[in-house]
Amino acid sequence: MIERTVTIRNRAGMHARPAALLVKTASGFASQIYLEKDNERVNGKSIMGVITLGATYNSQLVIIADGPDEAKAVDAIEKLFENRFEEE
Amino acid sequence: MAQQSKEKFLVLDLLQLDVRENDALDLKCIGGRPGLIREISVTEINRPGLELGGFYENFAHQRIQILGRGENAFLQKLAKEKRRTELEKLFTYTIPCCVFTHSLTPTADFAEIAEKAQCPILQTDLSSSEFTMRILRVLSTIFAPKTLIHGVLVEVFGIGVLLVGDSGVGKSESALSLIERGHRLIADDVVEIRRVSGNILMGTGSQVVSHHMEIRGLGIINITHLFGVGAIRDKKQIQLVVQLEFWNAEKNYDRIGAEEATMDIQGVHVPCVTVPIKPGRNIPVIIETAARNERLKKMGYYSAREFNRNVMNWLEGESTREIFLNGK
Structure with a gap:
């Protein structure tokens, strides 16, 4: 299992479009993927779940992946955060 | 798959709570506003009758304090000087908030001392027992894991x-x-x-x-x-x-x-x-x-x-029949 903390860098926060992008990326991996914020953990492959976190600008999330391709999955998702979900 | 989550619950959150019908608390803040950021950390409540009478052993000051007709009448009856000392003593404790039921309003010195201690005073038009029942129900849901x-x-x-x-x-x-x-x-x-x-x-x-x-x-x-x-x-x-x-x-x-x-x-x-x-x-x-x-x-x-019981009954019946008919 791998855990990595990331920060939301796009001003609009985790709205529908970034959430969809994240879920699309996460769904491409066989591993179980979770996102955690303020001790609330949701499934990283569920749009509704990711939006429910209410992640705003500069808030911190933990990506958790568990499975055969966990390292690749965490890297790919971290990259989305670094690229500000292709916004701005 | 699942995990616990915990956040602070403030007096302000209690006021802004969206509860309806038989859970409605009808609360409004009538004083001590700076204290609205105080945290409510327990689900229980307390009626501070004994404390107003000067008895402070086992005072559960971290609970919401409910003042009803009894407590209010007692305060009214106290001589002004005595009341002041009693109230000042009460508010040396950090109390999350005081609730007056029956739409009662606190005396001027109560409001003043509570304000100074930054303890919010809330008011509801419900009766004390009805309010107690509702708040216990509401808080137990909020504090539920x-x-x-x-x-x-x-x-x-x-x-x-x-x-x-x-x-x-x-x-x-x-x-x-x-x-x-x-x-x-x-x-x-x-x-x-x-x-x-x-x-x-x-x-x-x-x-x-x-x-x-x-x-x-x-x-x-x-x-x-x-x-x-x-x-x-x-x-x-x-x-x-x-x-x-x-x-x-x-x-x-x-x-x-x-x-x-x-x-x-x-x-x-x-x-x-x-x-x-x-x-x-x-x-x-x-x-x-x-x-x-x-x-x-x-x-x-x-x-x-x-279904299985029926099958067993049937099997049992069949076997007795067999014994009866064939003498086995």
């Missing part, structure tokens, strides 16, 4: 059914079918579960995305607008878990149903059925049937057990 579960909660024939399973197994699609057949949606994808009054698991959706669903190919849809207000519910007790999974030829699925499988959610054992998905299996009908069966069980009728 909460978990988030990835699944869909629907009400089927009055039974709260939690659909769980891996992403893409068809939880939302099955739920949509059930809604179309006249059942109700409580939450899609993220279900907040609170254990209240000991062993009741109450499920609700998240405020923001409640009553919306994500259906692959359609995107996010609003169930209330599409199916009407009759197709939704705000909360429902979880009484049955249906675990959907892809058909696994290696696995032996329950063929009789005489064994009662359960799933442990926050220490409560909820009846659980595992339904394998395969083309040609009509999942919504299977879920409906599971809910009907659960209702029968609640009434004390267990289909599988009754």
